[in-house]
Amino acid sequence: MWLTRPLQERSTQLFLGILFFALIVVTVLHLALPEGNPLHVSAYTVTLLGKYLCYALLAVAVDLVWGYLGILSLGHGAFFALGGYAMGMYLMRQIGDRGTYGDPILPDFMVFLNWQELPWYWYGFDMAWFAFAMVLLAPGALALVFGWLAFRSRVTGVYLSIITQALTFALMLAFFRNEMGFGGNNGLTDFRDILGFNLRTDATRLGLFIATGIALAIGYVVCRGIVTSKLGRVSVACRDAEARTRFLGYRVERVQLFVFVVSAMLAGVAGALYVPQVGIINPSEFSPIFSIEIVVWVALGGRATLYGAVIGAILVNYAKTVFTGVMPDAWLFALGALFVLVTVFLPQGIAGLLRKRRKSTDDGSGPSESSSTSEATA
Amino acid sequence: MSIPRWLTFFLMVLLMTTAGTVSAQQQDQTPEALLEQLADASPRDTEAAIKAIATSGHERARAWLEAYGNNRISQVEATGRIVIVLNNRGRDWEVADALTGENLGEMSRRDLDRIAINNAVRRQLAGVLAMLDLFAKDVAVREAAALDLLGKVDDAIVEEVTARIEEEPDAGVRNRLEEALAIYQVEEQGSLDAIEVLSGSLHPRARAALNSAVASEDPARKAAAEQALASIQQKLRLNNAAETLYFGLSLGSVLVLAAIGLAITFGVMGVINMAHGELIMLGAYTTWGMQQLLPGQPGLALILSIPAGFLVAALAGIAIERSVIQFLKGRPLETLLATFGVSLILQQLVRTVISPLNRTVVTPEWMSGSLVINDALSLTLNRMYVIGFALLVFTALMLIMRRTRLGLEVRAVTQNRAMARSMGIKATRVDIMTFALGSGVAGLAGVALSQLTNVGPNLGQNYIIDSFMVVVFGGVGNLWGTLVAGLTLGTINQLLEPWAGAVLAKIIVLVFIILFIQKRPKGLFPQKGRAAEG
């Protein structure tokens, strides 16, 4: 079974091992140790780590399409944000009559722009199951339509990258419009509770953090499952020699579509977990800059390795947290330099370095091993 | 704000004095008193004070009124002396005595009390000054003054105006005066034949008058006014269509300018230069720098900054090519990432080195204002220059690509690198040249944009995406495509805007491009043949 196959892999086991170990350590240090103990992990840090994990999942999603399918999507932020908005709308409805205007149905921003009733597309978001379904379906549907159009007419490479950018840019403009009924520039905020748990308690935060960790684990396994399946090899084939793959009888556009949609859904999940932890979703998540930044996390970590994406995402964002605290104006220089150096001198990213070291130590390389090396070299 | 009859007489007198003829006029007030009166005037009596000055016949009267209009008249707190502020920048202001005009050097802002003026007063002032100008020798000045009088005529000066109409030698000025008079008659006296006069006019003020007439009870007037308005609307519709077209063209040419450089680096070299926007920004900052170097002559600075902007951007381009892009041959997507990094660095560089704040770029006289076709249709000059400039740049590029050695080599290298190499073309050199050219053109775009929008660190970002859209829509590697695409998108956008609103219009255009790319993945003018199939 394709989903269980990864679990027998050494690399996947290692990854999951590290991930769960980290989750447990953080949880213990947070709960067991009292405030003020130097090793105590504060709620602040927990949320911060939770955020990093969301980004990691997002990066994995991007690596799936870029690393294995050769589609450089500069619009994945859009799927992330859509997932986030789906969750945001649910949280918004959960506020109920506790909003500043005490309107049981309408969110505050609708009240003071005196909307009379709820727009139709807000229906159903008061039900958790519906909202969570939307977290997957909204980005999935967008990816399906967009991808179907694009891949069917064989829009590839640079063109695809640029229209994905156009897509997210258009969405950003759209969501900025207050008429859209998504709160415009202010977005959705002031959330109260999720599934009945108060969002402003540390317990809930820890819960969200753990949930994110698990989501990342699942997402990783799903992606790994795809790339180690025959379909994964077909995607690599599409990436390297699209025409050839066609002549072998594979419907390249459908392969691309499938992987693209899966990736979009993962991004959506990441967004959905991101929103309750940072407490706001607003159109700036759609900004093309953000989408490009994601790609750089992946590039830094190392394309076509999945775990590289995770490393990249966490590293860059940790650096960001530190820098913006220490020397704000230096941050953009650092980020910019990172872009340049990685792409020019480190085309295989950190994962590439790791692998070099590993290869020099052991040479017993199974099929998956050697294939993954060569994928990255391609 | 009515200027009583007797004023007109004095205005005549004042005219003579300013015209230099000796006048026998009574000095009922000393200049000091006049200024005192203005200084101490409460909003209600400022009017009287202005009149007093206007009619005093003092040779500085006009200077005072103008200074007053520009908020330049102040009173020294300690001495109560009235001064004219010559330079009001910074904490210490350079002042001159209002009476004698002698320069008193710098004075701290703390010690000066500005003599306040507001728009209401300023409008009166304009009326008075306009009346004065009506007697100027220069026709242009008189015309301007007459235009200025539209809607400013009132019982006070109506006779004067009527008188002028008789004496006015220049037909154009006369028509203006008649219009001005008619507006007054329509609004104040509700005369019917005045409506006739106005029925030809496209000036918004005339329409205003007619609209007010439409509101009146008297059916005859109502009908006449409506008819007049109808005929005006007819003309307006045409003009508006022309106007929208012009808007479209000008926006289009901006897009073309921004994109054309990209069309070269991206289209011809296959390099996705995300730092393109920042190269534009550099061009704009060069303009600013030039204006700092040549204070006082923005026009010259602007012209000089055309070559300068090209050079600066081109050099920056070369630096980028050498330091980053040459290592990424045949990896277009990687160039995208690397150059994006470069763009971040450039932005932050400008922020830290120059300033996070926008810079002031002055628009030279000959570029501000607009070319008046008629009262309803006037084409803004700066945009007209930009359109011309865009076309100029485009033709220049075309010539370079088609006629010069470089162009030939560039095309050779893009067609088949190896082959070109073997024929002794230095591919690397060509790369550098091409990239420099593309970047330089971006610089030119920056120079132009500095006349339309902010010169600030974010300038580039606002144009990069649009530029890519234009290039992709037009078909990569095809300059004509870029031109057509730019103008089309610009026009579509402007056509949509009135009913869709600015935001929606932009969104619609983006979606349109996305869908269009589905239909024609290689853009409007794709490159054909097996070479391109790849």
Next chain:
Amino acid sequence: MSIMTELAARDRVFNFLTPTDSPVDVRHGPILYLEDVNVSFDGFRAINNLNLTIDDGELRCIIGPNGAGKTTMMDIITGKTAPDTGSVWFGSRHNLLTMSEPDIASLGIGRKFQKPTVFEALTVFENLELAMAADKRVFPTLTAQMKPKHRERIEEVLETINLQDLRDRPAGILSHGQKQWLEIGMLLMQKPRLLLVDEPVAGMTEQEMERTAELLTSLAGKQSVVVVEHDMGFVRSIARKVTVLHQGSVLAEGSMDQVSNDPEVIKVYLGEEA
């Protein structure tokens, strides 16, 4: 092809009545017809009223100087390039012009490119695995399991193309000749009805060439093979029937001796290889 033109063309079974998945119909002999095919790339006529018929199980060599339109012809047959006019039929039931590359491929037309294209990132083994005849829709591919019989099949082909030792190395490291072999191997995995082989022996040693010759001849009969080749020696060694293309149309057709004595052909080939 629009319904109306369909209906107008009374002489054959209407396309929209033809179930595309049905087996190739070779009852009337030929497996591939090309009729009056024309293609031009901005002005340049690459294919010019080309008429060609390949019989079922035939081994046909196609020769011709550069630019004769050999590769373009293959592009047309495999659906990569759409001709301006003309018709291309696979058996008497399948109009190839209405089908996409994957359809054509899964219908049983395999192609080996002039420039060997294998998946360099994947191992030799994986290359063959992907080529293997199987349900190639997305979900079956996702859940596909490697069955012993598949493994055997792949091993057997590895045997034939003599790359067993390199089975787990990425195809990227193979030599030019080895890539040629791998690609032929991928063709074999596809079990096609018709093989289009473009310059199979370029960059091969003498022995390798011989083996290729054997392989191709052995295939003929079970499957139809169309070989495009410059190397006259090789052509002579395998050819039964030869077609000479020139400027996008058939110049001569017949046995090797016939064509090589044909004055026209000699004229065209004067100064060229052969």
Next chain:
Amino acid sequence: MTTFKKQLASVVMAAAMGAGASVVYAEEGPIKVGVLHSLSGTMAISETALKDTVEMLIEKQNAEGGLLGRELEAVVVDPASNWPLFAEKARELLAQEEVDVIFGNWTSVSRKSVLPVVEELNGLLFYPVQYEGEESSENVFYTGAAPNQQAIPAVDYLMNEIGVERWVLAGTDYVYPRTTNKILETYLMDQGVAKEDIMINYTPFGHSDWQNIVSDIKDFGSAGKKTAVVSTINGDANVPFYRELGNQGISSTDIPVVAFSVGEQELSGIDTGPLVGHLAAWNYFMSVDSDANYDFIDEWIEYTGDETAVTNDPMEAHYIGFNMWVKAVQKAETTDVDAVKDAIIGVTVPNLTGGYATMMPNHHITKPVLIGEIQDNGQFAVVWETPSTVAGDAWSDYLPGSRDLIADWRAPMRCGNYNVKEGECGASAGEQAKAAE
């Protein structure tokens, strides 16, 4: 304190945080003042100056012997114009750094994103920018103008002094202009302005092509009634807007524009030539003729070392807010948040325009409203001023949703949105947080 020490401190913090542990600080020691302004990204343009202002004020306070005998220490973080990051950094300031007060935010969205954090961790936030109102949090003090302290007086001025009858409400499409225009629309209609005499237009951020809109305004203005534009256009979009106005020959005497978001700092980046005579409504202008102001300007220029440095309204707001906080702390003799919250209501400090500002029970302050005319030197010349100061109104009387709401954070009411009709306190964010603890 030197930037080096600051950096050192934050390095330590960062490293510690990296190790997944929070740092503990001794109870005594300096009083920590959090500064939460973007130093990078799009908002850096506006917010950097505010950060410097706070640092300057702290320096001054320390020079005068600090507060309660303790030194003040600025803790500066950079939310990088990224809204979620604002919330994160606020949490960092309150939870990690344990600051006693925060001065920060510019945009409404950043405030909205910070609000829940400040309420949950019971911090103090001083918000220095004019905003859309419709909010009163127990933990936030709004030292900027509410709509009734800027928009409505400005409209009154145009209506009564200039005799404007026809109105263009042009704004950037985000919540501040939306709300302000809603309020103004209702207000104007109450004043008997007909619907067809009001034109409302929204444009995206950084909108650069104004040709169509300006020509629409021109047409709208030719209907025979005096017309004015009330502009809530934000930041970068202004330059091209005014340029287009100038080029299409609309002078301030024909159709005056009164702007709520154009201050000295924005003007410093504009060629003011075409703008002369247009208006802006603020609660402070650099050109105000008062000694307090002149002193402030001198300090500022000295602090920045830039002779051309300008001051603006939000800076004054911080000046007022900071002094109020200092006074409240002295009054309460502790920096304890709850004590300060109670102490600060009613505190009165001088503002820079020669008057006084008082903290109202609804956490807004009293301000004079000034109308200024743009001059060719990039300054505003005050042309009109409210006779007395105006108290900020948290809940606008011109929005149906909030007509009956008031805020009063004094005991016993302690409510941010008390509904006078139903005589009960709608569930406010503040209490939710309390209930949660």
